[in-house]
Amino acid sequence: MPTEVEGYVRIGDQSLYTNTWKPDGPPVAKLVFIHGFNDHIHRYYELFPTLASRGIETAAFDQRGWGRTVKDPSQQGLTGPTSLVISDVADFIRSQLPSPVPVFVMGHSMGGGEAITLASDPAYEDLMPSIRGWVLESPFIGFPKGFEPSSITVFFGRLAGKLLPHMKRLSPLPPENLTRDPAVVKSLQEDPLLHDTGTLEGLSGMLDRTANLSGGKTTLNKGVKSIWLGHGTKDMGTSYEASKKWIEAQTQVQDKEFKTYEGWYHQLHADLPDNRGVFAKDVGDWILARLGNEEARQASDSKL
Template sequence: MSESPFTESWLSGPQATQFFTRAYSPSSPAKAAVVFVHGFAEHIARYEHVFPTWSSRGIAVFAYDQRGFGRTAQDEQHKSKSSAYGKTSWKAQLEDMEWAVQHTKQQFSDVPVFLYGHSMGGALVLAFPTRTQGPPSKEGLASISGVISTSPFILQTKPASKATRWIGGKASRLLPYFLIPAPLDTKELCHDDAVGEAYLKDPLIKNYGSLRGLSDMLDGGEKLLAKDYAQWPRQLPVLLVHGTEDQVYLGVYRLLTRN
């Protein structure tokens, strides 16, 4: 039996939340380290075909199931008492990201640390350096050497109506963690049907989101595109990757045209 390419750990993060984590360490000294932030309703095991490739090339990876998702929210044996599916917000997620960055920087203090996010995580890593108030702190932001964002959830290709958004925003103040359906067409997720089938059968993925989590995600992407991009640190490198046929999210092209 071959040795596992990663180490699993439950680590205590912000708000005394227990996070399910995986760390992929190169066999030789690391050239760089990546903190990975997954997408909506996902979990880090969905990327286990990717992370070993990075570590085999000298890049260490620290990944965690986000607050409100994956095993962090659903593992009955290890999760925090306050954890629940969809129980999240942008502020909490940004705080969690800073914790993950600082943890990784402590482990790999001699190499650059990059913040990498996909889909919902892609928007969050773009938001991370643009806050006028913490989180993150100045120290947390200074710990990263660059940002990588793939298929970021900035805008939806088929957005909800303004009336629905308005009602949802108001309701999120009264019942922030009330779950509502948030289905995703797997045909638009990937051209590989097997990936879509695995997504639908994954017991850790639920097609629901909380009112607060969804509202923050939609509002945050719009604000990032409208004004927050202007707060980007001039010396911080960023790599944006987005498919031209993406039928789920758009907006990155508009962001690229800004100063």
């Protein structure tokens, strides 16, 4: 059985909660995971244990303002500006290096947008050779149709973010829009670590990152080797169409795949119980297919 190892890692001036899902034997690959808005790393159901059972170790952390990294209500949603958000992600990846096995980076929703932002930032180009592939689950590249904020809301939101960066704002995502599983909806409603709170600075930064991605204002670093992107057609949290358009535009990346999940909602990892294993298998299959011959053999042996 896979084992879990939890702890804290010091990133800059912040102690971030971490958890690692380890295989029984030596790992054949390592996955660094970035969670979404109003989320934490213990809400991904069987995804990480399933990957660990196939030899893929997953290391994840609760970002500033979220989950168990929050020690006081005053810290809820206090993510800081985009520069700090991305540097935290980069520093956590660096904390997993050097690695004896290939390293992959996966981001869900807001975390997917952060992963792309990092992969596009020239300041982190030196990290690219250490990352074998990028896995994106329902990334926040655009708002779904019918849920777009007005241009006036966006304008004043950005202005307020500059004038009152630490002011907090409730920004709830209806749980019934995130998953088709009533049990998960109930869990989202009752989870004490979910607070729906962002600062104006953090929310504005997320809007800016999304606008840059959907507007084609970012270019992936040359060292990006492989991308997998999965998205549900009934996603009411982020845009399926924007994801499809974005990955099709990445013509410089030869090894890329866009996976459509027909009728699925935003949290592919927490869809209907019978579907969660399908998603976990898809992610694992893609990672394992990009290992060397010896690593692939070990992965195959570990499943016997």
